[in-house]
Amino acid sequence: MTGCTVKGWCPDAWRPMMAGDGLLVRVKPRLGRLTRAQALGLCDAAMAHGNGLIDLTRRANLQIRGVSEQGWQRLLDRLLAQGLVHPDPAIEQRRNLLLPPDCRTGDDSHRIACDLLDRLDELPDLPGKTGFVIDAGQACVLRDEAGDFRIERGAGGGLILRGGGRDTGAPVAPGKEADALVALARWFVASGGAHVGRMARHDAALPGWADGDVPPGPPAARIVPGAHDIGTACGAPFGCLHAETLACLLQASSARALRITPWRVLVLEGVHAPLDSMAGLITDPADPLLRVDACPGAPLCPQATVETRDLARRIASLVTGSLHVSGCAKGCARSAPADATLTGSTGLFDLALNAVPGSPAVRSAVGTAELLAHFERRPDAACL
The missing domain is CATH 3.30.413.10 (Sulfite Reductase Hemoprotein, domain 1)
Known part of the structure; x- marks a missing residue:
């Protein structure tokens, strides 16, 4: 990669990264969801303290662009007040969790994610780019998304623990999924994985309890612009949109919440009518x-x-x-x-x-x- 500098870490709200247009401040919505009030508050903060541009990342996070070094603290204070950032910087750094955008309260993905979020203080210090994937629906919608420590629906119908870069995983007992994820993360660090940075590049033999022969279940289709069970989806070209556009979309609709996907697509929760074409958004699934x-x-x-x-x-x-x-x-x-x-x-x-x-x-x-x-x-x- 001649001429490129690989940072080896990802920004968050406590540790922004300098870009050509100012600081990037990453927001990690809890369970990939913002309430209507949080989404509108984020848009207002992006316009007040950044250049108004918001990125949708491949980890279903949001990045506020163009923040000045002088304005960063004021932005952080607003995000903390809205419950969009954890008050402990160490915990915020560990909140690298991807789950199906259409998960429901109480389903396996939601349950396991909540269990893991309650135990982030038990995790070791992990490299900045490592992350968790919980894909426990009936089909694996996140099968092609990068992740280091994974809980997935296995081909036989049960849940499996799978390390990034491994083709198969080990069965995990119901209710023990968070235990397994924490244990795998600890093994990763103890076995030298932190030095290579990602599970897929770590060639140490897995411990017996994490080494299984169950492949993940069949893949599911990505969410695309249009109608969906939980609402209506629209896309952002290249994952970039203006905060004013998003705020107008929220105000013009009855959306009660905003779901973020890793495919640069947003889902307006509770909206079950076609969206009017709006500059800066993709509403046609064939675009x-x-x-x-x-x-x-x-x-x-x-x-x-x-x-x-x-x-x-x-x-x-x-x-x-x-x-x-x-x-x-x-x-x-x-x-x-x-x-x-x-x-x-x-x-x-x-x-x-x-x-x-x-x-x-x-x-x-x-x-x-x-x-x-x-x-x-x-x-x-x-x-x-």
Whole structure:
């Protein structure tokens, strides 16, 4: 990753990260849900103390952008008052938990998540990018999402404990799921995992109680814009929207809460009517932007040497598969391979197919005009 600096940690509200447009302040909604009052309060805070832009992250978190160093404390105070940040910075750092966006109060995912949240003080000091995934519905909606310590529905119908990077997991008794997650996290640190950073890169043999041969259950479809059992969903292009847009959407609807997904899609809980088209939001499930990932790029990210999102918009309808436009080889917007991947380098792009950023390129040092012409001629990303 020449020219890229890997931070090795993720920002949160207590420990913001500097970007090209100011500090990034990450908010981790409890159980992936904000009440209507919390969501409106967050929008107001983002406009008062940031530049009004809000990112939706792949961990179903929110990031307030453009916060000044002088305004950070005032923003933090407001987030604490709204119950959006834990008052203990150490606990806040450990609240890296992903669960199905459509979980219900009292179901297995909700129950296990609440149990784990009550025991965060029992966790060891973990690397900043590690996280927990609880995917205990009837199908595994988070099967393709990154996570280090996982509770999932197994292929046989029971729940399993699975470490990140392992294909199979071990059965876990009902009511013992949080015990198993805490124990696996402790084993990870005790066995040297903290030095490699992620469970998928830790090649130590699992202890017998965590080493099983049960595969996770069948995958479920992602939530896409449109009607859903719990409400109505809409997308944010590249996971970015303006706080004013979100506030207007909440005020114009009867949404009682906001669910955050790891797919840059929001669910307005309790809204069961089609959403009016609104600038800055995706309401059509066939919108090609839903197949595109693009990081903020230059100038918002100091590590990027190329603009990303305007190019991604122009190419989106020209590509038949998935597209990833990355400002550098870190690939922050998407960890999985895309059908077509454009990686910025010294002001130009490298094109790779079925790849992640930084992979060997089939075309190197290509400019924007040349890329547009290429995809206009060859909309199938697999063709050259």
